[in-house]
Amino acid sequence: MSKFSKKRGKADPAVSTASLPDIIFMLLFFFMMVTVLRDATVKVEVIVPEATELTKLEKKSLVNYIYIGKPKEKADIARYGSAPRIQLGDKFAEPADIPLYVEQHRITIPEVQRPQITTSLRVDGKVTMGIVSDVKEELRKSNQLKVNYSARPRQGDLR
């Protein structure tokens, strides 16, 4: 009995925290790896509509994005007007630019994966269908048929 108490008294109570930074760094690297920074800043205002039949887009590298909406920045409005515009990559574009944009993305993908390339249409809900129809037509012309109409989950019931 007395033997035990003697040992306890002698033990150093400080726990080494030297490995704590390593653990935190590991976490840090993990988060740095898994998070993908968006490559293009969105210059148009996009609030996607609500829907229920949603599919998740799996492979980020196999997706190219087309944004349609009203320009956000005042400088852009002064230059292009406030009508809805198409944004490809990080600049404004016309429907006629879409085939090239799609092709430029396509050639970076290995050939076996090319049929799985999806175009994500991130379109503002208030945009009229005219411009969307033009985009769809161009996509069909450039044989990019897999399209995802970006939407967010619907909250509550339909009006």
Place this chain on the structure above:
Amino acid sequence: MLKKRGDSRSRVNTEINAGSMADIAFLLLIFFLVTTTIEVDKGILVRLPPWSEEDPLEAKVEKKNLISVLVNANNDLLVNGEPEQLSSLKDRIIDFITNPTGRDDRPESPDKAIVSLQNDRGTNYDTYLTVYNELQAAYRELRDEEAEKRFGTIYDNLSRDQKKQIVEVYPMKLSEAEATDFGEE
């Protein structure tokens, strides 16, 4: 002299306190946690029809097999010539496809039904997507029901082979006509 110097050196504690290292790393970690958003992109997946320069072939479709959904520039809905509400569109479609009362002006079997969707260039994208969503929801519901009956689980949980069987019963035949150009964009 030398001995004395050496003595004083050995007495200096050479260990650097690494306790604050964790704090610095934490700070970085929190910065990355806050600035990066793991964005999940969800949406309605569709397959566009291939482009062809020629006019599409006039396919003979019996009128009773066809349900036409029109959305005009005022975002009003017209189903087979009658005004319809967005909220009751799904049930209307389901009722048409399954034809539970065996009406003459409805398809004999669900696999013959064709949904035709047409919008105007002035239609709101929001409305268009909602209508599209309702059409998909109608088919999803029918497929889920059939899957439940046959395999005891919902459609999404089925194997590829089983899914094929269900799709044969309820194939989603959606025909999208070119947008009309009556309304203001």
